Amino acid sequence: MKVLVLGGAGYIGSHTTLELVKAGNDVIVADNLSTGYLPAVSKEAKFFKGDLHDFDFLDDLLAKEKPEAVIHFAAFSLVGESVTDPLKYYDNNLCGTKVLLDAMVKNGIDKIVFSSTAATYGEPKNIPILESDSTCPTNPYGETKLAMERMFKWTANAHGLRYVSLRYFNACGADESGLIGEAHNPESHLIPLILQVPNKQRETISIYGTDYDTPDGTCIRDYIHVTDLAQAHILAVKYLMNGGESDIFNLGNGIGYSVREVIEAARKVTGHPIPAIDSPRRSGDPARLVASSDKAKSILGWNPVHDSLEEIIASAWNWHKTHPHGYNS
Numbered sequence: 001m002k003v004l005v006l007g008g009a010g011y012i013g014s015h016t017t018l019e020l021v022k023a024g025n026d027v028i029v030a031d032n033l034s035t036g037y038l039p040a041v042s043k044e045a046k047f048f049k050g051d052l053h054d055f056d057f058l059d060d061l062l063a064k065e066k067p068e069a070v071i072h073f074a075a076f077s078l079v080g081e082s083v084t085d086p087l088k089y090y091d092n093n094l095c096g097t098k099v100l101l102d103a104m105v106k107n108g109i110d111k112i113v114f115s116s117t118a119a120t121y122g123e124p125k126n127i128p129i130l131e132s133d134s135t136c137p138t139n140p141y142g143e144t145k146l147a148m149e150r151m152f153k154w155t156a157n158a159h160g161l162r163y164v165s166l167r168y169f170n171a172c173g174a175d176e177s178g179l180i181g182e183a184h185n186p187e188s189h190l191i192p193l194i195l196q197v198p199n200k201q202r203e204t205i206s207i208y209g210t211d212y213d214t215p216d217g218t219c220i221r222d223y224i225h226v227t228d229l230a231q232a233h234i235l236a237v238k239y240l241m242n243g244g245e246s247d248i249f250n251l252g253n254g255i256g257y258s259v260r261e262v263i264e265a266a267r268k269v270t271g272h273p274i275p276a277i278d279s280p281r282r283s284g285d286p287a288r289l290v291a292s293s294d295k296a297k298s299i300l301g302w303n304p305v306h307d308s309l310e311e312i313i314a315s316a317w318n319w320h321k322t323h324p325h326g327y328n329s
Contacts, residue, residue, distance in 0.1 A: 002066070003068065003237060004071070005020070005070075006031070006073060007075070009038055009047075010031070010040075011040075011184070012171055013031070014037075015174075015226045016230040018175060020234060027046070028045065029048070030050050030057075033049060037326070058100060062106075062107040063107055069112065069240060070109060071112070074092075075144075075148070076141070078141070079139050093145065094144055105159045111161075113233050113236040114166065118291065119137055120149070121136070122135070122136040122138045122286070123136070128290045128291055128292035129250060149248065162240050164247055166236060168232075170223045170224065173306060174226065174315045183326025185326070190221075193205060194266045194274060198317075199321060201324060204274075205276050207259050208281055209281035213287055214258055222289060223309060224251055228251075228304035249295055249296040252291025254293055256290040262309065263276050
């Protein structure tokens with residue numbers, strides 16, 4: 001199949017591109033490289049530099065390449081930044097997606113898989129979280145992703161578009177080759193931050209909040225390997241190609257690990273003591289976020305295989321120790 005991956009030079013986009021290429025698909029990548037890296041893109045994929053807001057670029061690309069489906073990763077995703085600069089997130093995540101949908105409708109491209117987030121739920125009332133649970137985002141990032149889901153819904157009603165929204169939890173790890181991995185600037189994800197300590201880039205790791213209603217007082221999250229996420233996107237495209245109806249799916253391992261447990265696993269993997277400092281809570285951090293992925297497993301046939309926390313951290317360490325400054329190493 002022929003697939004356009006928007007944001008395919010980013011962390012999850014580059015891993016999905018690689019998995020698509022490995023499976024023998026025809027892959028086109030479009031990215032403005034504002035947060036992505038060209039070296040992360042598989043050389044087997046056809047790359048175009050352009051922006052989500054540029055209708056002429058998208059229109060020309062879709063008209064010439066004629067992809068059968070689109071996978072959309074081209075959104076900003078830093079929770080803290082979204083709070084301090086919400087208009088940046090509304091402009092890119094909503095306005096940019098509106099331009100994309102205009103171009104898709106014009107060119108008759110009617111299948112899209114969308115990278116959503118657990119942040120659409122806000123503070124969950126139930127654990128594990130089900131797709132049918134209420135959505136009440138606590139930050140502009142989650143709010144814009146939820147609005148994007150609704151934009152897809154109404155566009156589907158009006159123009160026959162079919163979409164899959166994948167709400168995933170904490171993406172982590174790296175491809176087993178160690179050639180591509182996580183590289184954010186600034187870095188905000190827990191596992192890369194922890195690994196900066198054995199990489200001699202910081203002295204300690206901070207634990208934000210030790211008084212949550214959890215067994216060890218620290219936040220609990222569901223960690224999902226980036227390659228498993230990539231496979232879910234590919235299965236979602238196949239689902240749509242086979243006539244599947246528009247739907248929303250959670251992606252997670254269904255197991256929660258606390259911040260202290262993640263740090264301890266990193267100590268085992270790296271052999272480094274990784275000193276930790278207890279710090280005050282950050283606003284907006286729910287105590288627990290753990291997914292039920294039963295729906296994705298039953299309908300998409302998805303089954304995460306890299307589900308060991310130590311395996312996830314080992315794959316990340318394999319990348320970070322050889323790329324301490326990401327793609328600028």
